[in-house]
Amino acid sequence: MAHFTKATSVKDWLNQRLAVEKIEKVMASEYWIPKNINFLWAMGMVLVITFALLVVSGIFLLMYYVPTVDEAFYSVNYTIMREVDFGWLWRHIHGVAASVVFLVIYIHMFTGIYYGSYKKGRELIWVSGMLLFVAFSAEAFSGYMLPWGQMSYWAGMVITNLFAGGSLHADGLVEWIRGDYVPAQAFLGRFFMLHVFLLPLAIMALIGLHFAALRIPHVNNQDGEEIDFDAESKKYLDGDKAGSKVMRFANDFMSKDMMVVGIFLIFFFYLVFWNYSFAMDPVNFDPADGLKTPAHIYPEWYFLWSYEILRPFNIDLGLILFGFAQVIFVLLPWLDRSPNAVPANRRGLFAIWFWVMLSNMIILTAMGKLPPEGVFSQIGLVSAVLFVVQWIALPFITAREKKV
Amino acid sequence: MHNSSRRGFMGKAFGAVAGVGAVGSLVAMKKTWDPLPSVKAAGFTTLDMSIYKENQLVTEKWRGKPIFVLKKTAAMVASQTDEQKERDIVVDGSHFMLAIGLCTHLGCIPAYKGEAEGFLCACHGGKFDWAGVVTQVPPPRGFDIPPFKIDGNKVILGEVGPEYKQMKETGITL
Ligand code: HEM
Numbered sequence: 001m002a003h004f005t006k007a008t009s010v011k012d013w014l015n016q017r018l019a020v021e022k023i024e025k026v027m028a029s030e031y032w033i034p035k036n037i038n039f040l041w042a043m044g045m046v047l048v049i050t051f052a053l054l055v056v057s058g059i060f061l062l063m064y065y066v067p068t069v070d071e072a073f074y075s076v077n078y079t080i081m082r083e084v085d086f087g088w089l090w091r092h093i094h095g096v097a098a099s100v101v102f103l104v105i106y107i108h109m110f111t112g113i114y115y116g117s118y119k120k121g122r123e124l125i126w127v128s129g130m131l132l133f134v135a136f137s138a139e140a141f142s143g144y145m146l147p148w149g150q151m152s153y154w155a156g157m158v159i160t161n162l163f164a165g166g167s168l169h170a171d172g173l174v175e176w177i178r179g180d181y182v183p184a185q186a187f188l189g190r191f192f193m194l195h196v197f198l199l200p201l202a203i204m205a206l207i208g209l210h211f212a213a214l215r216i217p218h219v220n221n222q223d224g225e226e227i228d229f230d231a232e233s234k235k236y237l238d239g240d241k242a243g244s245k246v247m248r249f250a251n252d253f254m255s256k257d258m259m260v261v262g263i264f265l266i267f268f269f270y271l272v273f274w275n276y277s278f279a280m281d282p283v284n285f286d287p288a289d290g291l292k293t294p295a296h297i298y299p300e301w302y303f304l305w306s307y308e309i310l311r312p313f314n315i316d317l318g319l320i321l322f323g324f325a326q327v328i329f330v331l332l333p334w335l336d337r338s339p340n341a342v343p344a345n346r347r348g349l350f351a352i353w354f355w356v357m358l359s360n361m362i363i364l365t366a367m368g369k370l371p372p373e374g375v376f377s378q379i380g381l382v383s384a385v386l387f388v389v390q391w392i393a394l395p396f397i398t399a400r401e402k403k404v
Numbered sequence: 405m406h407n408s409s410r411r412g413f414m415g416k417a418f419g420a421v422a423g424v425g426a427v428g429s430l431v432a433m434k435k436t437w438d439p440l441p442s443v444k445a446a447g448f449t450t451l452d453m454s455i456y457k458e459n460q461l462v463t464e465k466w467r468g469k470p471i472f473v474l475k476k477t478a479a480m481v482a483s484q485t486d487e488q489k490e491r492d493i494v495v496d497g498s499h500f501m502l503a504i505g506l507c508t509h510l511g512c513i514p515a516y517k518g519e520a521e522g523f524l525c526a527c528h529g530g531k532f533d534w535a536g537v538v539t540q541v542p543p544p545r546g547f548d549i550p551p552f553k554i555d556g557n558k559v560i561l562g563e564v565g566p567e568y569k570q571m572k573e574t575g576i577t578l
């Protein structure tokens with residue numbers, strides 16, 4: 001039977017019941033972080049903080065938002081923006097954070113690709129990270145429906161139509177997702193539920209999985225060095241802090257993380273107060289109208305690259321390539337056949353692959369924003385084809401890589 | 405041994421109960437997302453076809469969707485190709501293009517730019533002519549035609565008449 005003694009302090013009382021000291025060690029003071037990492041490793045913490053900002057601002061929006069097709073638009077653009085004291089602040093924080101969070105996610109992802117942080121026991125970190133990307137995409141899309149403006153309506157129309165599967169004509173599936181022939185009350189209600197409850201819950205669970213998957217392999221480092229964490233942490237605990245290759249997560253590494261977070265927050269609130277309009281599409285300041293399409297329908301910037309892969313082709317091929325673009329990143333740990341988990345600049349052809357992939361995705365993003373005409377269509381077509389070719393070539397390039 | 409087979413049995417028994425419950429709840433969840441009966445019932449619109457002017461596009465509304473009505477000019481009717489003629493709807497001697505005004509690609513509403521240019525979809529650059537035939541991808545086919553029934557100089561949308569049935573059977577519309 002468990003044996004309890006009279007507690008000598010609050011901490012001891014908690015220790016006997018919750019093992020708080022042990023938990024603190026596993027999660028913080030004896031969670032070892034390599035010393036040779038740079039500011040790019042702080043992006044995870046920046047993401048946690050941005051998610052917290054979304055949750056807090058979302059809670060305040062939720063108190064005045066009305067999820068009906070007649071009132072949603074006015075509850076956002078009139079009640080929240082004009083009547084509620086500081087309502088504009090929550091809305092600006094929410095909108096700017098929803099946009100910036102994707103910028104940070106992309107930096108976080110490409111950092112992982114550059115340093116090979118998806119290999120050698122870190123596959124599950126990568127997979128859970130990609131699931132987070134999918135969940136955030138769904139969260140952003142469902143949130144975009146809520147103000148029920150023109151862009152909400154027409155983005156909802158176009159994106160749900162993707163589920164008809166082109167020539168498969170699964171119109172029944174599309175109507176089932178919408179609960180109506182067109183986006184209407186049933187649609188707004190269910191996307192509201194997804195946005196404020198089910199998807200945030202899934203995101204929190206996935207963040208838990210992401211961190212758990214990180215605990216045993218530990219974070220990678222900028223030199224691709226294989227660190228013996230047991231030996232190095234022993235050195236540290238025995239007093240040789242300078243000679244050890246690792247340090248404590250808290251408070252030692254955290255202090256560096258929070259420094260980066262601080263700089264990020266200054267930039268973030270600069271955007272919230274003075275430069276928020278990039279996160280609010282002007283077209284969405286017109287109420288939804290099912291009989292009038294806006295002149296140009298384009299998604300938010302973070303979806304443009306995959307949207308551009310859909311656009312130049314006929315519907316079936318477009319959908320297949322779009323689906324390909326959505327899932328292919330998940331398979332990276334298995335498509336990369338090389339044994340090297342080192343920075344891309346030491347991996348020969350892979351370095352070129354990396355920089356071409358990054359630049360091409362920026363080009364696709366730019367072309368996705370421009371109207372589908374003339375030379376832009378052609379550049380978009382070439383870029384979309386290049387994207388697919390690069391992924392097909394990846395296993396061949398990496399299989400020939402020499403061990404470094 | 406005795407014990408473990410008893411546990412095995414309890415495990416299977418619970419599995420069976422949970423399985424029935426899981427299937428049942430999935431059915432309930434699926435059905436809860438189905439369109440409501442009131443949504444399905446509100447599906448008929450009657451159009452008076454005598455009020456339209458030649459070569460002027462009018463957008464009506466049926467089941468929340470825009471419906472294009474374009475009365476064709478005599479010159480248009482005379483110049484129709486077979487593909488255009490198949491989609492022609494004749495009411496009381498006048499020829500019409502009558503179709504769901506949503507791009508068959510992903511559902512934007514194309515804009516009518518007049519007889520020469522036809523319909524242009526701004527979303528991904530699709531084009532249709534004035535008869536509703538697709539002239540530029542990505543849209544995979546011409547405009548879909550809603551179920552209709554001709555009744556004198558009126559057209560009832562949502563009801564299936566012989567003309568519509570024939571179009572459907574020959575694959576002119578989905
Ligand atoms: C997980 C990350 C989240 C993302 C990426 C996100 C994204 C978005 C986006 C893009 C909008 C439309 C913004 C606008 O037009 O102003 C929005 C609106 C909204 N969100 Fe979120 N959101 C997140 C989390 C949450 C949470 C946790 C809640 C509440 C518990 C919430 C509640 C709302 C409400 C009520 C609106 C409508 C009000 C408005 O449009 O300003 N969101 N969200």
Ligand code: FES
Pocket residue numbers: 507508509510511512525526527528529530542543
């Ligand atoms: S929706 Fe018309 S071209 Fe895509």
